[in-house]
Amino acid sequence: MLTRLYLKDFAIATAVDFDLQKGLGVISGETGAGKSLLVDALLLLSGSRADPGVVRHGADRAELGAEFLIDSDSPARAWLRERELDDESRCLLRRVIRADGGSRAWINGSPATAGQLGELAGMLIEIHGQHEHQALLDRVQQLRLLDGFGGHEALAAAVLEAHRLWRARVDERDGLEGGGDPAQRIDYLRHQLAQLDALSLDPEHIESLTQRQRRLAAAQQIAEALESAQQRLAEDGTGGARGALLSARHALERVTQHLPALEDTVALLDTASIQLDEAALQLERCAGDLELDADSAQAVERELSDLHELARRHRVRMEELADLRDRLREELERLEDLDGRRERIDREIAAAAEAWTHAAGRLTAARQKTAARLGTEVSALMEELGMSGGRLLVELSPQAGPDPHPAGAERAELCVSANAGQPPRPLRKVASGGELSRISLAIEVATFGGDGVPTMVFDEVDSGIGGAIAEVVGLKLRALAAHRQVLCVTHLPQVAAQGHYQFQVSKRIEEGVTRSQLRRLDASGRVEELARMLGGLEITDTTLAHARQMLAQAASNP
Known part of the structure; x- marks a missing residue:
């Protein structure tokens, strides 16, 4: 879980330092105030390429930091322990971007590469928005999501073990044949x-x-x-x-x-x-x-x-x-005894391949059933989220090559039709950022974070929607937050009202320089912010009453 985010001299943010908690946290603010800066910072802490243009004008460097609390049995803890970077349940990611173009990164105080940041962050946080860094766009991650949704862990583990045994026998045979005459x-x-x-x-x-x-x-x-x-x-x-x-x-x-x-x-x-x-x-x-x-x-x-x-x-x-x-x-x-050993190993290779085929066949049958069920559930959620006629299709295609594969006999591709009458296209090729965010939300709600990533961030997931659909989006985000920590950047009051806590981003001009600031809202602050989001040049008692009603109604939800 993400517990703290720190920014210094990043874009128009001079210094931002705030704590986070479980549940649904929403970030709101006026257009141009810098709401998405927090998402951009998390992307950079996840290993994205650094542009010196993100350094605040007049500063030498931008500093970013994120602190996570990691469960003892999480893959991230094992990854850190394997590289001797672990610090009990705490994980601190830090990155410095210099105005001259240089960049450095650290994991728990030890120097790290951008690639290591990305590998580790992929186990800690998943970002959905109008960018190309979403984990859901990766086909390997899509297959893992399908297996997580279907509860295929034991079947997938059996396939992986069968492949390991097959690989070991093949390597042994290659060793026999690779030593010359x-x-x-x-x-x-x-x-x-x-x-x-x-x-x-x-x-x-x-x-x-x-x-x-x-x-x-x-x-x-x-x-x-x-x-x-x-x-x-x-x-x-x-x-x-x-x-x-x-x-x-x-x-x-x-x-x-x-x-x-x-x-x-x-x-x-x-x-x-x-x-x-x-x-x-x-x-x-x-x-x-x-x-x-x-x-x-x-x-x-x-x-x-x-x-x-x-x-x-x-x-x-x-x-x-x-x-x-x-x-x-x-x-x-x-x-x-080389000929005899080769014959024995060949028999063992054939037996291992047969065992893999049996295990992979059971996994394939389970995946086919799960793919149909996942497609049906996500399509229904897409309808609820205002994508009338939209549907999700999970396409399974054979793995490349004739040899056993550690992931099984097939690959998965999430294909989407955002509107009725349109043919399904790979999720990674969906053009609209808003549609992509809502589709991602539908997938995550359907699977309840089946990929195991503990923190999810949705950037402008409510883009292009309003009214009842916006409230549905908020309800789905809140439901998802019962299973995972969720952060959402939003401009809609119907979504913001569903948050368990809320931050407001604003900007001010000091000495001719625009600066962005963030503050956590208390109960009265949330009422005022929701009233502002509801619109109008003047905040009336009616608007405030409406805001209070929305918060009260949201509080009655789980």
């Missing part, structure tokens, strides 16, 4: 696997080889360290650790009878002697196991060199060669 790829894979299988690629083996290479490279240094340690632990000689230990023990043992406390020290020296013996044995074993064979070193170097070369050629680390081998083997197995 399979025979050449098979030969290449076999050659690469022969090289990979010739070596042990287990990551643990590679790690073991690397450690062995380090030991072999340091073998001489290790041998010298072992020999030095063995000499220092030698049993004989005064320089060895064992000899020094034994000498110390014997010296202490001779005096323990005089100092018994030394017995514990002698015991510790005995323990140390045993540990020295164990250390000497370990050094002896390590020396025996040490590889000093040059052939072993060369063999390790060759194997590691081969592994490095394979890794370099395939642009992976040595530890990843085993995974690469497994992937190439899987690809080879798939290619060797």
Whole structure:
């Protein structure tokens, strides 16, 4: 729902800032006061092309802003969330148009393109009037409207899912056929696997080889360290650790009878002697196991060199060669079974196409019934809205191309005959802006906003009508407002009286410059404005009484 609209230095509006609410809001005012400026601003906030001529004379730029309240399950909320532009339930559209021709846009404070504005605004607001930006003129939107009116959501979802499955199988088949000559790829894979299988690629083996290479490279240094340690632990000689230990023990043992406390020290020296013996044995074993064979070193170097070369050629680390081998083997197995896989996929494609045909057939039958019903209901409403003899025809035609389409087997085109005896023409080709607005109103009332857009704006929907027909238009707008937020720019009191609230646009001249201003009318203000709209140079008590009566009568409507 649109909750706020802000304009600054836009055309003849210096600054306009007003809040909106649910229900039917009407905007009235004298001719030329700038009633349609609000609609023009919403069009620009919906991504329309910006003309620097909209910047107020003497200003550097025009600023436009619109704030919306979005339901948690709305498509707009999902669209914002997907692009990381969401701000909980709030959505702010802003656009700046410079007098030099530049234009910038923002969505919730983040820079956006005009295309993004249009895509998002299409889910938030729908504008009907004498312009070419109406969503109802788009054939895709017309098909969605038909499905919404008929409650075809489940049928349409089944068609979409069937198409998704069909598309996935087709893409898989194209992937099989898009990789060049399979025979050449098979030969290449076999050659690469022969090289990979010739070596042990287990990551643990590679790690073991690397450690062995380090030991072999340091073998001489290790041998010298072992020999030095063995000499220092030698049993004989005064320089060895064992000899020094034994000498110390014997010296202490001779005096323990005089100092018994030394017995514990002698015991510790005995323990140390045993540990020295164990250390000497370990050094002896390590020396025996040490590889000093040059052939072993060369063999390790060759194997590691081969592994490095394979890794370099395939642009992976040595530890990843085993995974690469497994992937190439899987690809080879798939290619060797290519004919079998192609046959299976072709069967799956045929089954998916048959499922789509079944789902699309059910949707087509429902659409045909709904098209007739929608045409009948809208035609009856057109009659009520003063288009005597007018009728709406929903034409369904096959989708282009033989392949399954995500929207179903047909396209929809809303065709209209505005007067009796005239052949139906596509809605997008209807010439009269007033007729187009009333037809749009009839469609929206019949479907009660079946397209799901929460806010609808009607610009001069009452153009060229008056009297009882104008009152019918007002009643239809009010009925529509029970389901959607509706804004209507009007010059007829019969329409304005049906509003739940009302704004008045006026203009004044200050220092030789025309400025437009907008104010929300209270109860007495609405009476005065309706009296003005009822006509006459002088507002009489009778006119005021008539205005009060119209408002009272409208208030009794839902």
